[in-house]
Amino acid sequence: MSTLNQLSLQYPIFLAPMAGVSTPQLAAEVSNAGGLGSLGLGASSIESCREQILKTQALTDQAFQVNFFCHRSEVLDLDVAQQWIQHLQPYFAQFGHHAPEQLNCIYPSFLDSDDYLHLILELRPAAVSFHFGIPHPHQIQALKEAGIITMVTATNLNEAQAIEQAGIDLIIAQGIEAGGHRGIFHPQRDAALSTAELVQLLHQYCNLPIVAAGGIMNGQHAQHLLDLGASAVQLGTAFIQCSSSNANTIYREALFDEPVTQISAAISGRPARGIVNDWHKWIEQLDRPEIPVYPYSYDIAKQLHQLAAQQQHQGFAAFWAGSQVAEIRQLEAAELIYTLAKEMRLA
Incomplete structure (x- = not known):
């Protein structure tokens, strides 16, 4: 069984884990609609992480991912x-x-201690993703032994190759169009590849399933990236406007103000x-x-x-937003998932 099949998704559509914006309600709505919901936990305390994961598990029995930051702590x-x-x-x-x-x-890094790891091993979400770097080998091994699917963001070929060599299950290929922080390992070494360029590059040189992320606002964008070799797509900005996100009214209005x-x-x-x-x-x-x-x-x-x-x-x-934010629609999460699936000719 492939890694994606293990998630038992109806549609190959991931919600991007947006710290500060994602909520248990939004994550559950996406998962219940057939996609992969997410919680952006990189800015959360252990107590808050526990509360959010438990609440999401109470709202859905479907798979969802949790996300942490793996930045190198610098002096x-x-x-x-x-x-x-x-x-x-x-x-x-x-x-x-x-x-x-x-x-x-x-913001602490997942690399700095095993506190977040122990929480994940206790609560067992289906998948965990990482931004800004790769977890320690012992952390990856513990997650694998627990049957938890691992994903790491890559913004260039070298990062993707390192992810593959580390034994991670999926690569999130995040292009320059992405809103918010891309998962660049070293901020001074930005290849600045578009999502389409990155997907094609990783499809040619890597063996892991690729999840395309960055600037995807509709099903046509998504299907194009699947045609280029991605196995799934991940959208963030398109979901910020959902009433179940944690974005405030001013943020939501700014998304539709020709930004x-x-x-x-x-x-x-x-x-x-x-x-x-x-x-x-x-x-x-x-x-x-x-x-x-x-x-x-x-x-x-x-x-x-x-x-x-x-x-x-x-x-x-x-107000983080992707490069094609002007193309988003005002839809609730379940309706947006179904609309994307229809546009991708999956529903």
Whole structure:
């Protein structure tokens, strides 16, 4: 039995695991409609992860994936951090506050301990996916022995080959069109391949099943990537507008306001595609100082957004979205899955 068949999906459609946006309700709705639901848990505490997984399991008896970050934890350069704090101070001052004196590491990595691994082994979701890197060999082995399917995001051939050699079950091929953070292992080594280019490349040189991700907004996009060699597709932006997502009203409205997207590392310290706002127009200047490493930059970015939002200013929000966001439809999750399946000639 192939890895995808083990998931017993009606349709080869995955919900992208969007940290901060995904919810147990959205994950269950996608799974119950025949796709693979997901929980983006990379920014969640152990307690929150447990609660979300248990709630999803109570809402569906179908397979779903959980996702964690596998970034390499880096030491913060204090001089770089102070220069960045000073760079952002005028924007904090606009809202009557001082910038923080230091930056904090707000997101742990799956690589840093086995706490998240033990939780997965206890609760046994059907699949677990990883972003920004590959788990340790002992972690992969433990997941395999538990019968849990493993997936890792690749943005180029070298990453995909490393994923295959590590014994992972599926490759998520994430192109430059993807909204939010792509799973680049080393942010300075971005091959910037389109989803179609990446799928074709991995189909030629890798043996694992490929899940295409990035800029897919309808069934025509999806079917094209299946024709190029993908075994399944993964969509995120198209589902943000669903009422069961955790996106706020302003985020949802922005998706339908003829948005333009751009990639920037200024928000989090890693390149990520989002709707163009004050970060892209004012912070990401040619003469800006060096950006502190991820996720320290994200700490101060979230603080600035929180202050601005309290004064009804949304220009510093991270409204992540894929490059073809203008093509999304206002549909609830189950209807969207069925619409995609029809457009893919699967229903």
